[in-house]
Amino acid sequence: MKTDDLISMLASDAGAVAPRVWRMRYALAIGVGLVSAALLMVLMLDGVRPDIADAARLPMFWVKLVFPATLAAIALLLAVRLSRPGMALNHLGMVLAAPVLVIWLLAGAALLGAPPQDQAMMIWGETWSACLLNVPLLSVPAFIGVFWVMKTLAPVHPARAGAAAGLLAGALSATVYALHCPELAAPFIGIWYLLAMLIPAAAGALIGSRLLRW
Amino acid sequence: MVDGLGGNDAAYHAFLKSLSVHLRGFLRVRLARLPDDVEDLVQETLLAVHNQRHTYDPGQPLTAWIHAIARYKLVDLLRRRAGREVLNDPLDEELDVFVASENEASDARRDLAKLLEQLPDRQRLPIVHMKLEGLSVAETARVTGMSEAAVKVGVHRGLKALAELIRSTDENR
Structure with missing residues (x-):
């Protein structure tokens, strides 16, 4: 087939294309991902922590929610840009470091202000392994959803796009898991929440470099 | 554009x-x-x-x-x-x-028309009738016995499948 024939073929009855269809798709994937994570939490982990009303009065409870939620927002911007050709990233990758730095500063301050015998507890908490297990687990529906959306779009850097998709899923999941998790120490959040979100991000990079080619 | x-x-x-x-x-x-x-x-x-x-x-x-x-x-x-x-x-x-x-x-060295022939009927026929012979969606639906929605989906998926086919045949060439 000659190139001119291909052009005629493509242009015949091409039809109109709705602009920015990806917005609805991302909204859908995130909505379904969040609801599914909440459902999984109710089914597998007995839902939110029993003392959530008391915990909600503590500032650290909100820090624990806002930290992954902020990462999710930045990861969404990254995913949206990385899934379409020719979109500038505008240093968004570096912006990701900001919430991490803030939580590490809080963690450092908390550790410095605590008596030495309490420091190990602030770092390890009682549930670090549950955090590492549950956040990736609850992220699976959002992970699948965001990957599905990206598959319908055209990421020119599949591994990076996959990492952003995984981080988005992990951060959404961590935000939901924060409602269940009993830990409140900044060092715990700065270490284990971050690692737990990076697990789906790493998986996303690996899977994306294969699955997101087009 | x-x-x-x-x-x-x-x-x-x-x-x-x-x-x-x-x-x-x-x-x-x-x-x-x-x-x-x-x-x-x-x-x-x-x-x-x-x-x-x-x-x-x-x-x-x-x-x-x-x-x-x-x-x-x-x-x-x-x-x-x-x-x-x-x-x-x-x-x-x-x-x-x-x-x-x-x-x-x-x-071109690669003949897209030949690759097109490898697509399944539900994708190939809508592309051939609509995009090569210039039939409308309704006419294509009548000729193929497919629904109009299936014709549109067939064209859309078929062109994506064609792109995939290019990549996979190139890999094995």
Whole structure:
């Protein structure tokens, strides 16, 4: 087939294309991902922590929610840009470091202000392994959803796009898991929440470099 | 392009036509080592532009979008070839002759019509009737016995499958 024939073929009855269809798709994937994570939490982990009303009065409870939620927002911007050709990233990758730095500063301050015998507890908490297990687990529906959306779009850097998709899923999941998790120490959040979100991000990079080619 | 996305076929045709000329120049310079592959890659990129046209944001510079797609397809081709042809380095000295040469379409090595035949009927028939013979959606539906929705889906999925087919056959060639 000659190139001119291909052009005629493509242009015949091409039809109109709705602009920015990806917005609805991302909204859908995130909505379904969040609801599914909440459902999984109710089914597998007995839902939110029993003392959530008391915990909600503590500032650290909100820090624990806002930290992954902020990462999710930045990861969404990254995913949206990385899934379409020719979109500038505008240093968004570096912006990701900001919430991490803030939580590490809080963690450092908390550790410095605590008596030495309490420091190990602030770092390890009682549930670090549950955090590492549950956040990736609850992220699976959002992970699948965001990957599905990206598959319908055209990421020119599949591994990076996959990492952003995984981080988005992990951060959404961590935000939901924060409602269940009993830990409140900044060092715990700065270490284990971050690692737990990076697990789906790493998986996303690996899977994306294969699955997101087009 | 924007008119073409709005459903104006003539504008879209003119856009693709001038795009093919632009792509040929863009790719010929970057693919100087594989001049025979330029036309194949022009076609592959045109197909990608068409299949991914919903990812273009009207607020975005068109060239940034086009060049990102062309570069992606170029890197993808080189990656596919890397395992096989790195040792061949033909005609290195005389390349300039080819680079400066004509700007019209040469023949592609890969025949998309042949690849089209490999698609399943539910994708191939809508493409053949609608896009090659110029039938309408309703006529195609009548001829094939498919529903109008299935015809539209068939064209859409078929063109995506064609792009996949290009990539997989190229890998095994």
